[in-house]
Amino acid sequence: MPTPRTTPAGRVDAIVIGASAGGVDALTHLLPALPTNFRPAILVVLNLPRSLPSLLPEVFSARCTLPVHEAGDEQPIQPGTISFAPPNYHLLVDRDAKGPLLALSTDAPVHFSRPAIDVLFESAAAIYGARLGGVILSGANADGALGLQAVKRRGGVTLVQATETARSPAMPEAALAAGPVDFVLPLEQMPAVFRAWGDGGAI
Structure with missing residues (x-):
């Protein structure tokens, strides 16, 4: 694993998370572990069937201390809030x-998915730059x-779930094959990294 670090700017303002198969289980270990004073906004894309309503906000609202909602178009991004991409x-x-x-688009699917993780990550990187954390989980x-x-x-700063801990390792494997990342960790070690990103401390 590369030398652990925060971002060059220290604290991050937002964290983007992408997952598909096995992602709900991974998020269940990760998101409820974040404290009420956690300040970065969290934006989540899960590759789910486009034809079905999402129950993710309801499921995670019951488990998390942070506010959870489904993202809406032209909605200001609030610190310390978890936003899930809506289906389709x-x-x-x-x-x-x-x-x-937050912005919503009905542009063509990417990797056969809408919402697509790449779309969120690329747009967030353009806005937040060095104050962004990117996370790839099971998929x-x-x-x-x-x-x-x-x-x-x-x-x-970038983080990938350790492939041996992912229910579906293809997504973490693809992320690692695409280029260097800053952290490769099992789920149980990720909340500490998130908290360090939130306060700008070293890991």
């Missing part, structure tokens, strides 16, 4: 005069691999 919409990060916004395709490298190119 790409989730992006945009900006207006007041600051970063069964290559979505997110290029997006994670976009986060790294912009100076952000």
Whole structure:
């Protein structure tokens, strides 16, 4: 694993997370472990069937101390809030005069997925730069691999779930094959990294 680090800017303002198969279980270990004073915004894309409603906000609201909701178009990004991409919409990060916004798009699927992880990561990297954390969890395709490298190119910090701990290792494997990352960790070690990103401390 590369030498652990925070971002060059220290604290991160937002964390983007991508997952598919096995991702709900991974998030169940990760998101409820975050404290009420956790400040970065968390934006999540899970590759789910486009034709079905998402129950993720309800499921995680009952388990997390942080507020959880489904992302809405042109919604200001709030610190310390978990936002899930809705089914059949790409989730992006945009900006207006007041600051970063959530945006939804019905552009063509990417990696056969809408929402797609790459779309979120690339747009968030363009807005947040070095104040972004990017995370790839369990999944069964290559979505997110290029997006994670976009986060790294912009100076952000990157984290991939250790493949031997992922129910579906294809997504972490693709992310690692695409280029260097900063952390490769099992789920139980990830909350400590998140907390360090939130306060700018060293790991």
